[in-house]
Amino acid sequence: MSKILVIAEHLDGKLNPATARAVSAAQAVKPAAIDVLVLADNVAALAAEAAKIDGVSRVLTVERAENAHPLAAVLAPQVAKAAAGYSHVFAPSTTFGKDLAPRVAALLGVAQVSDVMSVEGAHTFKRPIYAGNAIVTVEADPAYTVVATIRTASWPVAASGANSAPVEALALDVALPSHTRYLGLQSGKSDRPDLQSASKVVSGGRGVGSKENFDVIFKLADKLGAAVGASRAAVDAGYVPSDLQVGQTGKIIAPELYMAIGISGAIQHLTGIKDAGTIVAINKDAEAPIFEVADFGLVGDLFKLIPELEQVL
Amino acid sequence: MKILVGYKRVVDYNVRIQVKPDGTGVVTDGVKLSANPFDDIALEEALRLREKGVATEVVVVGIGPADLTAHLRNGLAMGANRAIHVTTADAVQPLTAARVLLKLVEKEQPGLVLLGKQAIDDDANQTGQMLAALWDRPQATFASKVEIADGKATVTREVDAGLETIEVDLPAVVTSDLRLNEPRFIKLPDIMKAKSKPIDVVELASLGVDSGDHLKTTHYAAPAKRSKGVMVKDAAELVAALKQKGLL
Numbered sequence: 001m002s003k004i005l006v007i008a009e010h011l012d013g014k015l016n017p018a019t020a021r022a023v024s025a026a027q028a029v030k031p032a033a034i035d036v037l038v039l040a041d042n043v044a045a046l047a048a049e050a051a052k053i054d055g056v057s058r059v060l061t062v063e064r065a066e067n068a069h070p071l072a073a074v075l076a077p078q079v080a081k082a083a084a085g086y087s088h089v090f091a092p093s094t095t096f097g098k099d100l101a102p103r104v105a106a107l108l109g110v111a112q113v114s115d116v117m118s119v120e121g122a123h124t125f126k127r128p129i130y131a132g133n134a135i136v137t138v139e140a141d142p143a144y145t146v147v148a149t150i151r152t153a154s155w156p157v158a159a160s161g162a163n164s165a166p167v168e169a170l171a172l173d174v175a176l177p178s179h180t181r182y183l184g185l186q187s188g189k190s191d192r193p194d195l196q197s198a199s200k201v202v203s204g205g206r207g208v209g210s211k212e213n214f215d216v217i218f219k220l221a222d223k224l225g226a227a228v229g230a231s232r233a234a235v236d237a238g239y240v241p242s243d244l245q246v247g248q249t250g251k252i253i254a255p256e257l258y259m260a261i262g263i264s265g266a267i268q269h270l271t272g273i274k275d276a277g278t279i280v281a282i283n284k285d286a287e288a289p290i291f292e293v294a295d296f297g298l299v300g301d302l303f304k305l306i307p308e309l310e311q312v313l
Numbered sequence: 314m315k316i317l318v319g320y321k322r323v324v325d326y327n328v329r330i331q332v333k334p335d336g337t338g339v340v341t342d343g344v345k346l347s348a349n350p351f352d353d354i355a356l357e358e359a360l361r362l363r364e365k366g367v368a369t370e371v372v373v374v375g376i377g378p379a380d381l382t383a384h385l386r387n388g389l390a391m392g393a394n395r396a397i398h399v400t401t402a403d404a405v406q407p408l409t410a411a412r413v414l415l416k417l418v419e420k421e422q423p424g425l426v427l428l429g430k431q432a433i434d435d436d437a438n439q440t441g442q443m444l445a446a447l448w449d450r451p452q453a454t455f456a457s458k459v460e461i462a463d464g465k466a467t468v469t470r471e472v473d474a475g476l477e478t479i480e481v482d483l484p485a486v487v488t489s490d491l492r493l494n495e496p497r498f499i500k501l502p503d504i505m506k507a508k509s510k511p512i513d514v515v516e517l518a519s520l521g522v523d524s525g526d527h528l529k530t531t532h533y534a535a536p537a538k539r540s541k542g543v544m545v546k547d548a549a550e551l552v553a554a555l556k557q558k559g560l561l
Binding site (some may be wrong): 011071072073076094095096098099100101102103104105106107109110111112113114115124128129130131132133134135136137138139140141144177179180181182183184185186187188196200224232235236241242243248249251256257267274277278279280291292293294295296297298299305308309311312313 | 324329330332339406407408411433434435436437438439440441442443444445446447449450451452453454455457467470471472473474475476477478479480481482485490491492525526527528529530531532533534535536539541542543544545546547548549551552554555558560561
């Protein structure tokens with residue numbers, strides 16, 4: 001019977017919803033137990049939050065000063081030690097999980113399944129390759145622990161509130177390296193909804209034209225209560241910071257409504273939005289590839305159309 | 314300081330990937346192959362560090378069949394001093410690649426290993442992290458800025474929450490993100506020069522590496538297609554349509 005260890009991701013004392021998405025994927029394996037591992041310098045609030053997620057059997061905590069920041073080199077030996085007795089170790093396929101999970105897999109001497117989209121069996125998974133242009137079915141060798149990252153856009157956030165799983169502190173006897181040190185995080189924090197988890201996202205591309213012009217995107221997003229995203233072209237041009245990038249190398253998102261404004265729709269961008277519920281495209285080029293995937297397309301000058309849109313909203 | 318750079322050959326990123334109708338793979342016959350774009354960025358960064366006097370030698374490493382030589386020559390034409398070609402007929406998975414790289418690291422003793430954050434064929438995003446773990450050295454993934462001084466690297470990383478900065482002791486593994494730099498173009502005279510640069514050929518089997526190819530790919534499928542929707546004529550019609558779907 002499978003036993004799954006899910007690695008919790010958190011920032012500023014809050015659990016990242018990607019954790020509950022990884023729990024959803026764990027549930028799909030139909031395991032005997034799903035335990036969530038919280039590594040932090042202050043675990044209490046995080047553990048309490050994790051204990052409420054449906055399907056969680058136990059929350060395991062490791063509270064150490066060294067765990068204050070998500071350094072893979074520091075966390076990986078602890079996860080590898082805690083993984084003993086588990087058939088699977090899951091982490092969300094965020095930059096946190098992508099950084100950490102392969103380090104854990106290598107310490108365990110096992111292969112990793114990246115970006116799990118669906119669970120076909122305890123050791124059989126589907127995942128995208130070639131920027132999502134092909135979907136492969138992958139079988140992991142049951143002789144080894146399965147280490148996997150979970151493609152968050154493919155999985156719902158597991159419900160929370162009805163559960164109260166027990167919380168247990170783990171005493172792990174692991175020496176931690178000092179060769180890697182955290183210096184800081186420069187975050188483009190705002191009062192707007194978080195891009196990764198927002199139900200509505202308004203994104204701007206090269207067609208927006210400048211950093212100043214991007215204000216029209218922010219204004220429309222605020223009117224809709226939406227998060228703001230951007231194409232790689234807009235980020236490269238310096239209109240917005242890189243943490244707003246949507247696409248293969250940026251964030252892969254699945255909002256209910258995605259509005260692509262002045263975005264032509266390069267395949268790398270489409271990879272990041274193909275699980276969106278409804279896609280709206282506004283572009284002056286009627287031939288832009290974004291219209292091939294848009295549920296609703298509107299051809300025209302965005303600087304004329306967005307004010308019109310705001311008026312009728 | 315010596316820098317080792319992973320230099321993988323993949324289907325060119327402009328090629329429209331086609332899944333074979335029988336689901337056994339993607340079409341690669343007659344398809345243009347190029348350096349993995351993230352590896353070009355890694356190599357560019359290594360070359361810049363050498364030009365700044367931080368590094369003295371840049372070595373590109375490839376793992377693949379005999380005809381990989383031509384690809385490694387491109388890395389040499391871009392500016393690497395020499396290449397190591399680990400020969401194997403079969404594609405290797407990330408854990409095996411990391412074990413191979415560890416063997417080369419033990420022999421070459423580089424101060425820095427620069428790899429792409431992921432290859433755009435399997436999109437695994439694993440090899441750098443795995444190498445760092447096996448080598449028991451620091452990793453700085455998704456790098457958008459690298460500064461090296463006093464035996465340490467200060468690396469800015471593109472993470473979901475923004476830009477994270479970490480400091481790592483060398484030797485270390487750094488993996489490149491898109492915005493680390495813009496790779497240079499190869500010039501004709503450099504292609505000529507590259508012809509006389511050395512390529513060491515090592516058989517993978519001779520390295521004594523346990524295969525980590527534990528995953529079996531049993532089927533390839535084209536992704537589910539989103540169907541083309543409708544064109545609306547103006548903002549009012551768009552808002553009405555979204556309201557009807559309950560989205561506004």
